[in-house]
Amino acid sequence: MSRTDTIAAVDVIVTSPGRNYVALKITTTDGVVGWGDATLNGRELAVAAYLRDHVAPLLVGRDPARVEDTWQFLYRGAYWRRGPVTMTAIGAVDIALWDIKGKVAGQPVYQLLGGAVRDRVLSYTHATGWDVPELLDSVDAQRERGFRAVRVQTGVPGLDTVYGVTRGATGYEPAGRGAAPVVEVWDTDAYLRHAPGALAAAREHVGPDVQLLHDVHHRLTPGQAARLGRAVESVDLFWLEDVTPAENQEVLRHVRRHTTVPLAIGEVFNTIWECQQLITEQLIDFVRTCVTHAGGISHLRRIAALAEVWQIRLGPHGPSDVSPVALGASLHVGLSTPNFAIQEYMGYGPQVHEVFQHAWSYADGHLHPGDVPGVGVEVDEALAARFPYEPAYLPVARRRDGSMTDW
Numbered sequence: 001m002s003r004t005d006t007i008a009a010v011d012v013i014v015t016s017p018g019r020n021y022v023a024l025k026i027t028t029t030d031g032v033v034g035w036g037d038a039t040l041n042g043r044e045l046a047v048a049a050y051l052r053d054h055v056a057p058l059l060v061g062r063d064p065a066r067v068e069d070t071w072q073f074l075y076r077g078a079y080w081r082r083g084p085v086t087m088t089a090i091g092a093v094d095i096a097l098w099d100i101k102g103k104v105a106g107q108p109v110y111q112l113l114g115g116a117v118r119d120r121v122l123s124y125t126h127a128t129g130w131d132v133p134e135l136l137d138s139v140d141a142q143r144e145r146g147f148r149a150v151r152v153q154t155g156v157p158g159l160d161t162v163y164g165v166t167r168g169a170t171g172y173e174p175a176g177r178g179a180a181p182v183v184e185v186w187d188t189d190a191y192l193r194h195a196p197g198a199l200a201a202a203r204e205h206v207g208p209d210v211q212l213l214h215d216v217h218h219r220l221t222p223g224q225a226a227r228l229g230r231a232v233e234s235v236d237l238f239w240l241e242d243v244t245p246a247e248n249q250e251v252l253r254h255v256r257r258h259t260t261v262p263l264a265i266g267e268v269f270n271t272i273w274e275c276q277q278l279i280t281e282q283l284i285d286f287v288r289t290c291v292t293h294a295g296g297i298s299h300l301r302r303i304a305a306l307a308e309v310w311q312i313r314l315g316p317h318g319p320s321d322v323s324p325v326a327l328g329a330s331l332h333v334g335l336s337t338p339n340f341a342i343q344e345y346m347g348y349g350p351q352v353h354e355v356f357q358h359a360w361s362y363a364d365g366h367l368h369p370g371d372v373p374g375v376g377v378e379v380d381e382a383l384a385a386r387f388p389y390e391p392a393y394l395p396v397a398r399r400r401d402g403s404m405t406d407w
């Protein structure tokens, strides 16, 4: 890169190869292209507009090498702090600029972050079954694919729809295509009666050597969460995720007082400031912040550094709505960050792999970001254009009495 190299163009690409993604393309005057992920599930177009209308005009003419200064400029310069739309937009720019920096240096991003501290990144995937026998089959199938860590979710007797499970299907995709969200009926008591037994059955089935995880998806009060934690202690979970909505983080103290089950929280957090209390009061064991939604590689590294002081580890969000660009970026952090524990890897449909050509790879329960310069994910723009945006929303949840609850 010449010393006069500047950002020449910033383009936002919205594509739907099976599900919606927003990709950010930054091109320098030397012709180097960096890719970022700006996908915010169910609110994709808000981030696309934020980037197109408010960020792109500010980036043109800037020095692409100034990654941290650009982060500070977009964060402090907006005046309005935090929030998923802003932080996802900043995250996309940050990932794209790290991609450019790596390509200019001829190095994979993890080398610029200090080099590898491990040979590969442990990953977990999803097992899903409407009932326990179906779940156990699904766990077996994921173990055959080499996974040593598996998230287990089942249907709940009496409920027709449950987070993490699709009746009669092997895969699960949370976002539903259509002009409005699907309404799911939720019953916490039915869930609490069923979940401990299903998790115990999974443990009995796999024996001690497989890591099992479970996502409660923000559904419980602190008292219910404490009871569930106690009830599943013998299952020896790797983590129990999002037991409460965690907006009021104080309530996690109650959960901690009653159970030693490892807690993971943070996939909906956007900055270090939402993580701060949970980390410094040791209310969780794993931070789930995602490289896209929490301000990119630069900010995820900051969260990791704070967490390291408190012996808390990272287990970033990685469902299908976190694009292959973001997964690649997360893996560069994973390979180079000592307190990175595990990467969620839900996997993608075949069209996604065609649109997003990636150097990262999966083998034997682990992921590796690859050794090409930059982040290592390129978007096939011509192919992406063949999959236009389709309205899609995450479901909403109502209790049996019709009142809204957390999905």
Ligand code: KDG
Residues within 6 Å of the ligand: 041, 174, 215, 217, 267, 317, 318, 319, 320, 321, 344, 394
């Ligand atoms: O967009 C929301 C989904 O990504 C989320 O529901 C998935 O909770 C999730 C997980 O842990 O993967």
Ligand code: MG
Residues within 6 Å of the ligand: 215, 217, 241, 242, 267
């Ligand atoms: Mg989750």
